[in-house]
Amino acid sequence: MKIHAKSDERILGDSDVAETVLGSASEAMERKYRLKADGYSFERVAKRVGEIFDISKRELTAPGKHPVHVKVCSVLAYWAVHEIGMSATEAGLRLGWSQSAASRAVERGRIIVEESGISPVAMQNA
DSSP states (O other), X not given: OOOOOSSOHHHXXXXXXXXXXXXXXXXXXXXXXXXXXXXXXXXXXXXXXXXXXXXXXXXXXXXXXXXXXXXXXXXXXXXXHHTTOOOHHHHHHHHTOOXXXXXXXXXXXXXXHHHHTOOGGGGGGO
């Protein structure tokens, strides 16, 4: 009797690894759909980020290179991309950035979120 696996072991490893990776991807996708269904848009995420960092949405979307502004906008870009599924290019356009600047900001935002322990779950309270 032959057992069918959900992966090509040469690519992902054994079936347990593949199922773990696929399960994580599925959870992330479900979260994005749930947040969108709950009305999360770039504007709503920006509002919540502004509340967390005590900065107005107007200040948040204004151009500027002050370190605090860059930090807050990077978190906004990261959450827009990874929590609601917006492309880095679209998030960058909303913030007045080029695609490459937006991609760097998303990575910077990821690091800030991980180091500071800010949870995207906080968005659900907005």
